[in-house]
Structures are given as C-alpha cells and as structure tokens.
Amino acid sequence: MKRFLYYILLVSCFQANGQGSLKEVFLQSKMDGELTLYDGTEIVFWGYGIENQTTGLAKISLPGPILRFDLGDTTRIQLRNTSPEAHTIHWHGLDVDQANDGVGHTSSNVIPNALFTYEFVCSEPGTYMYHCHVLTPLHLAMGMYGLVIVSGEAPDLLYDNTTKYTKEFSFLFSEMNLNWNTNPLSPGPFALYEADYLMVNGMSDQETDFSDNAVVATEDDTLAFRMANIGYGSVRAIFPPELEVFAVASDGRRITPVETNELEIFPGERFDFIARPLQVFEGVISVDYIDLRNNNLLGSNDIPVTVTSTVGLTNDTMSPSVVYPNPFSETVHVEAPIYPVNVDIIDNTGKLLKRVTVQSASEVDLRDLAKGVYHLKMDADVFKIIKR
Template identity: 25%
Template structure:
C-alpha cells in the first residue's frame, strides 16, 4: 500500500514536472472582473455595455494594507485625516465598473464583441494597440459608424497581436468619454496558454480632477487631484501577494492625462513589453522605476527573491495623496496619509508561506 502510494507520488511528480509552466492563478486585475465569454463555433463572443457608473474610489475606511504592517511599525502620532469619508465619481464605464472588465484572449483567437450603448450620446470602442482591420478600429465617424444611444454594434476580428498588454477605450468624443472612465485592459495570452510568470497582475493607472465635495469629473481640468489603481485609491487597493521565488509579472496601463513613474522597492526588474507587444530579451534593460505615459502599457518581470513588504507607488509624489487640492488649500505642512497610486508587493518568505505577515 505504502509502495503503491510512493509510486503514485513519483508518477504524479513526473507528470507534473513534464508539464510546461502554466500560469496557475491566471492574470489578476485586482478589484476588476474578467469579462466572461461564450463560444459560437470557433469564435469567442463577448458583450460590453457602455453605461453611467457611480464608482466609489475611496471609502475612507477599509485599509487593505493594515494586516500586512507589523503593529510596532505603525505610526500613531498626530495624523491628518482626509476631509471625506467617501469619494465617489459620477463616471461612465463598461459593465458596471471603472475601469471596465478585463478582456482576456489567446493569440490566434477569433473574437466578436457586442457593444451596447446605454449612454446618452453616441460611442464606439477602440482596441488600443490591436492590429485590426480599419473598419473595426472603433473610430466612429471616420473608419466605422458610431453606436447611437440604445443601439448595439458588433466588432469582429482575429487576434493577430503577439501576447501582451493592450487596452480598449471609447473612440468617440474620447476626451470626455475615456476620461469619464470608459477604458479597460485587453490582454493577449500565448496561443497554448504557456506562460513563464506564475503571478501576473494588471493595474490601470488613472488620474481624476474632482472638485472638493463633488462627484463630478472635470475631464477638461489639468488639476488632477485623485489618483487610482484600477479605480481604487490607496489604502483601498489590495496588496499584491506572491511567494518567494516566483516569477512575477505586473502589467501597467495608462489612459489618463498624466505620466506615472511607478517605482518598486527592493527589486531590479526588466521591462518586458509595451502596448506594441513583447520586447525581445536582448533589448530589455534593468530598472526599478518604469514610466507609463498616457496611451502606453508596460509589463515588468522579476523573480521574487527578496522577501518582505515592498512599496509599489508612483514617484510623482503628488500622486500618492488623496485629494491634493484639499491639502494644498488646508494643510500645507501636514503629515499626509498615504493615498492615490500606492500599494505594496508582499513577497511571502519561503519559510512561512503557509502564513501571511508574522504578526
């Protein structure tokens, strides 16, 4: 019996070892759902709904970082509280969220997108970075028609791009519609699903101008005072948790108005991809900060060989505050609580991967 068990163990181990490294968790877009699809013949069929969305970007309460920070390390002196308990935005999004759901496809797929317009004005969807036929580019009024309010249109094409991080956003009245939240990720995975990274995260960088006491997005204002990862301002954005030794990929996208130099502590990483596709290995250079300009995506990869709780944040230091305009007006020399484009990477030490923070 014991021998049979041991034999089975080795058989299983052998079979497992012969399998290619498949992403065990898939790509995670923290706080954002993945868009489901149905199969019609050899086509993956998706449904996007463009609609008004009231989004809570900061709830004033839930600190998702706290459980990872040792009690002794927490600063307990006088702090500056935000003037708001909750910050909502009266935006436009897809399928009830800002950003819209993450679309995940495989290279070579045939895809069809039904897009329903529940907005009070025409819209389209542009597939950002995707190599599509001209009349599927979602540039309504030029290469293809607009989708009128109450109507549904269909986009259909084959995924010919290399695996990588791409995006989608409104392509009609873009300045208003994309900046009110009509955007999301479109991720292309390898044809066979084989991937070297075992933890894989997607983070959309967003900046907003919202007057104090308001939920209205001033999309023509450059006074950007709220900043979000996937529609969530710190400390409402979750900590990214990985195991020591894993190969980690973090994909960043930016469809806002500001460039964001995102800095990771404790690591030297490689920039492995852009919105144009993967960067060949010989052209990748090491960095600890990666700038993502509007319209760009950047993938970074590294081996998580340095355990601990590491900051992952924008280095435009105005962008790690919630409501900079409030602080500028009322608290010029205060102690500012962490906010905006800020979270942590928690690399679980190999010795205690069964537990989280040792506290």
C-alpha cells in the same frame, strides 16, 4: 471599503476554423454609474459592463471589465449602447481594421439603443487598452476604459518561453477630476483638467492595501506585471530593491529584456515586466503621478508587495536545522543538529537584536519584535523569518 472593480471576463468560446477560438463578449455602454470614493465623495461615472444574457441587464464598473483573450482568438464583441449619448470602443494598440477601430468619426458611432459588433483576430500577445473614442477627453475622464490582455503562446507565458511566470498582476493607472465626474455636462476646459484622484485599477492609495491590487507571492514565484497608463499625466513605477525586474515588452511588442528599477509610463503606453523576488520581504511598488504640463509630482500610490518563504524550512535539505512557523506571530520553534546553540535574531541592516542560547528543541519567544522581516541565525544556518 473594499470594492472589487475588476473581474475577469467570462466569455463564451468555441473552436472556429482551427485558428484559436471564437470568443464572444456582450458589453453595454452606460452613463449611470455611481461610486462612493474612499473619502465618502460620491461621483457619477460612465463605462462598460458585461450584459447578462438572461436578464439583458448590465452593471458598469470603473475601470471596465478586463477583456482576456488567447493568442489567435477571433473575438466578437457586441456593444449595446443603453445610454442617451453615442459611444464606441477603440481597441488601443490592437491591430484591427478601420471598420472595427471604434473611432467615432472615422468608423462608426454607436448611437443610443444601437448594437454594434466589433470583430478582430488577436494576432499579437500583450497588454492593451480599450476606451470610448467619442468626445474622447470627456468620455475617458468619465471612466470609459479598461484593459485588454492577450495571453502568450501558453496561458503562463507573457510572450514566449523566456517570459514564463507563476503569478500575474495587472495595473491600470488613471486619474479622476471631481468637477468632471460630478458635473459632466459642464466640466470646464480640458486644458484646466486637474487630477483630484490618482488611481490604480480604479482605487486610490487609501484603498489599495485592502484590495486585490496587492502583490502576494512566495520567494519561488516568477511574477508578471502588466502596467498601462490611461491617465492624462505620466506615471513612474518604482520597484522595491528586493525584486529583480526586467521590462520585457513595450506597447504589446517584445523588447530585449532590460533590467529596471523604475520606469516612466506615458499616457497610452503599456509595459510588461517579469520580476523575481531576491528574498522574503514586505515592500511596495511606488507609483508617482506626474503632471506633463509642468513636471510636478501630483501624488503617489503604493501597491503593497508581500513575498513570503515557500516553506517554514528555508534551509537546504542537508541540514537538520528547522525553524517554524514562518511567518510567525509570537514564537518560533527551533531545532538544531547540536546543542547548546546560539539563536541570533538579526535585522536587515545586520544588527544583532537578540541572542538566546537553547539546550534542546525549543520555542523562542519573539513577542518583543516589531512586525517585519528578520534573519534567524543558528550556528551556520541562516533563515529569513517574517513576523506578522
């Protein structure tokens, strides 16, 4: 089952006073969400959705839509509560004044059928979250949360020029308890909350392979990862060794970049990373969910990562050796500067799997290889090749 729970928000925008833009967002809070999980379990959820300005209707998603702004923007977010209970939007980590902070008992509850307008300036780039702050444990568990992204000084920067990227991926980690989401009027004591489903962007591990969650890149890409944890447990992100990863920001503020292989993200925390592939590979970012009451591992999610070659020819341009296509499915075409030449297929441990001697430009039959990443060595030239 493929679900697109995430979509980039389209906001109306126009120049305001020369300081960034004014961006208007029209949201509704609702309690009528229905979701079929990967295993067929049907749940209800509460959440936020974009209000259609023609029909006045909104469909909520879990998590809510990503709210994306530019540095310096003034945002004006209208929340229309079309549900039977009060809700708010708390801007987690954003520097807003008390009236716009969305903590019901200290600012304003948005009662049923009311309209409330939040307004603030996006003064710091970074990764933030929004969530309801009425009966917070329940309303959070029911799905009333999403990501806020404030881009850096330019659209392809997390912050400044040192955090330039070519591809961006955001991951919001959360949990779901079946009893709470099937029986929200009597969910049981919060102290007994147990995570039945562990999610990345609202999807369990069994779904992430088939979703927009997958990281797909080429070896020349610089990747930006935004990670945020809205769950009740902590999350440990473990990066594949083929990625060189630097944590560059914590909770929406720059830090001195720290090279990292794994990082624990506690509830409410966000981290931003810049990652560069060291080679062509297929792997995963493993996400462990940890119960903070006893440090037990609750389970893991895998975010698939596929890094492909930029072109079929990965060699330097001085060499006339060519290998294509890459990735391939059955055969590769090879051409060498001199013949005969040995074409060696080597696995990631350096083991020679196959040697074919070719007398001229040839198709090399590699149907007997399993899917994966190999090295093709031809004279002094080595190519990384991927079998799909």
